[in-house]
Each structure stands twice: as C-alpha cells, then as structure tokens.
Amino acid sequence: MEFSAPRRRRPKEAIVPMINVVFLLLIFFLMSAQIPPPAPFDVTLPNATGAEVAAPADTLHIDAGGQLAFNAARGNAVYDALAARATTDTPLQIRADAALDAQVLARLLPELATRGVTMIELLTRAR
Structure with missing residues (x-):
C-alpha cells in the first residue's frame, strides 16, 4: 500500500x-440620494435655447388651464403658501405649460409680487 501526500485544497476566497x-x-447611496417629489400634474414646457434644468422642490406649477400648484398647496391656497415661503432671496x-396663455401668466405676476415674490425664473425645455 502506497501513501500519497494529501491533496492541497485551494483556499476559499472570503466573499463575506x-x-x-x-x-x-x-445603503450609502440610498441615504445620500435626493429624490425630487413628483410633479402635481403633467406640464409641457415651452421650447427655448439653452440647457434644461430640473425643477427643484419649491417650484410653482401651472397647467394649460391655469391651475396652480406649489408643494402641497393647490388653487388659491398657493398664494398663502408662497407668502410663507422661507427664502425670498432666491x-x-x-x-x-407651453399651452398656457401668456395673459394668464402676466396676470399672475402682480399677484406674486404682493406676496413678496420679487424674482422668478421661467423653466423651459432645451431644443
């Protein structure tokens, strides 16, 4: 009877x-990601030249019919929510919406000014 050397097993890689x-x-990427809230309704932005910018959380949404939404506020409650807006320097x-009549937007601007909104940015879609 012949004895042979024991077979050497390949060391297991530590996968744990x-x-x-x-x-x-x-977990790190899930905790550090900033997921924007969904828009209250679909809005088709007007076309413009330049880079497209994502809407931040504090965005006034206006649909084609003139319906307003700001954070959780809808309709005329938007004006009170805008008056309570924390940062007025931004x-x-x-x-x-691209189908919104410009006169509706023009009538909205003085109303925003009375609520303390002095600067606005109109978001557009890049061509």
Missing part, C-alpha cells in the same frame, strides 16, 4: 467582506 462592502455602498421657479 465583499458582500458587506457592497451593502454598505448600497428666485421662484415657475414651471408653466
């Missing part, structure tokens, strides 16, 4: 630390 790192990265971004 790699899984831990992957889960830590996943421009209010308006996301108005």
Whole structure:
C-alpha cells in the first residue's frame, strides 16, 4: 500500500467582506440620494435655447388651464403658501405649460409680487 501526500485544497476566497462592502455602498447611496417629489400634474414646457434644468422642490406649477400648484398647496391656497415661503432671496421657479396663455401668466405676476415674490425664473425645455 502506497501513501500519497494529501491533496492541497485551494483556499476559499472570503466573499463575506465583499458582500458587506457592497451593502454598505448600497445603503450609502440610498441615504445620500435626493429624490425630487413628483410633479402635481403633467406640464409641457415651452421650447427655448439653452440647457434644461430640473425643477427643484419649491417650484410653482401651472397647467394649460391655469391651475396652480406649489408643494402641497393647490388653487388659491398657493398664494398663502408662497407668502410663507422661507427664502425670498432666491428666485421662484415657475414651471408653466407651453399651452398656457401668456395673459394668464402676466396676470399672475402682480399677484406674486404682493406676496413678496420679487424674482422668478421661467423653466423651459432645451431644443
């Protein structure tokens, strides 16, 4: 009977630390991501030249029929929500539908001025 040397097993790779790192990265990216809230209604932006900018959370939405939405406020409650807006040194971004009549927007501007909104930015879609 002949004895042979025991077979050497290949050392197993430690996969548990790699899984831990992957889960830590996943948790980090989930916690640090800023997911914008959905728009209250669909708005087709007017075309313009330049870069397209994503709407921030404090955006005044106006649909084609003139319906207003600002954060959780809808309709005439938007004006009170705009008056209570914390930062007045930053421009209010308006996301108005391309089919909105310009006169409706023009009538809205003095109303915004009485609520303390002195600067606005009209968001458009890049061509």
